[in-house]
Amino acid sequence: MIERSEFKGKPLIILKRNEDDKYPFSFGLSKARLILENIEDIKKFVEENNT
Numbered sequence: 001m002i003e004r005s006e007f008k009g010k011p012l013i014i015l016k017r018n019e020d021d022k023y024p025f026s027f028g029l030s031k032a033r034l035i036l037e038n039i040e041d042i043k044k045f046v047e048e049n050n051t
Contacts, residue, residue: 003014014026
């Protein structure tokens with residue numbers, strides 16, 4: 001589940017496992033760009049550590 005919001009006037013994306021997720025993962029545009037720049041390494045990390 002994804003929500004969008006703002007923090008100090010800047011866009012923010014919020015990732016939740018479900019509607020009642022108590023600890024959502026949120027980040028702004030700068031971190032979103034960093035994630036996209038490193039998406040292949042993130043995918044590899046998940047594959048290597050998927051249990």
